[in-house]
Amino acid sequence: MSNKSQKLAQQLKRLFNDKQxxxxxxxxxxxxxxxxxxxxxIWIDEDLSSGYIAIENIANWERADREKFEQCVSGILSGKYQRFAVTNSELTYGDSYIIFHIEDTLTSQRLFVKEGTDTLQPFVNDDSHAIQLAKDLVWHSDIVPHMSIIARTRAGKSVLAGRYMAQLMLHQNWIVEYNSAKFDRYVKEYRGKSDPIDIVKRTEYWCSIMEERLAKINEADKEKYLEMDNMPDIALFYDELGNLNASLESLDKADKTLKITTRWTNAINRLSATGGSAGIHIIAISQFGTKEGFLPSLARANCSDAVIMLGGAADSADERKFLMSGFADMPKRSYKQGQGVARIIGSGKKWETPHFFETPWFGE
Structure with a gap:
């Protein structure tokens, strides 16, 4: 730790007196x-924004593990230190200490995008597979290839996906296609499809592209697309999945020989299971994370290692249980537009559990 980190750690340690x-x-x-x-x-990192409190486990883990105990520890961090809060806790290897991870939760990590020419240039990463989502959050698509975004209407999901992520991907030389069961500006802008049958056909088309890419990788005696030259990442956005599922079901009822739902299930499952090795990334977007409102079970599981939930969806235990299994019981909080929680594996330890997240903000 630096001198400033050591000083802050000592100040925080004094809060944990015998009475507390x-x-x-x-x-x-x-x-x-x-x-x-x-x-x-207590350990604090050099930027004074995060760290941990280690309390010796003298046969007290059972008491410390009870519901809302992390909030009790956060409550001790009062006064000028109240910007820190416990984000999660765990036992160390060997069960010697209980570790409470703390973080500055009041200082916003949101990206502010200025309107104008080439607005996203400051957020372009030298690593084309790394997508900057916040000051402290980068999605490494080469580690976790697919992402899910769940949010109600006007919670900010389309701005995050279509206005920010898709544009940033283009800046980093990705191929982008935006499909949505409800026609909107992003479908037109990124040459996607809105007709349900066309969306299924495009998904089957990308399955064929995946097979071609995998064949080339195999011929070159490589493991993944990352080792290939001239094989850019491909981002396939699927928005309004609840509407898509309902439309496909209606089409099947009208014409039982069409079997369009089965074709959709097979295609999206194949892409989610193998597409990552070929550089094809699914960004699945919906208002609800349920089976009816989102992806089929296999595809949903393959898209659950990188999840962003905004607004009311982030505050719903019923929603979290589908894509953030094991994290249904979280403190109830009110999220504003563009706010919610994210859990993205491969983006650092704190993002392995649901963590407060704010979407990039566009303004003057």
Missing amino acids: VTDVLKLSNTTRYGEEMPEIE
């Missing part, structure tokens, strides 16, 4: 000789 540990956290043990107090260590 014994009366508030109840992490001390009563013995014949009095209260046995756990050792407490």
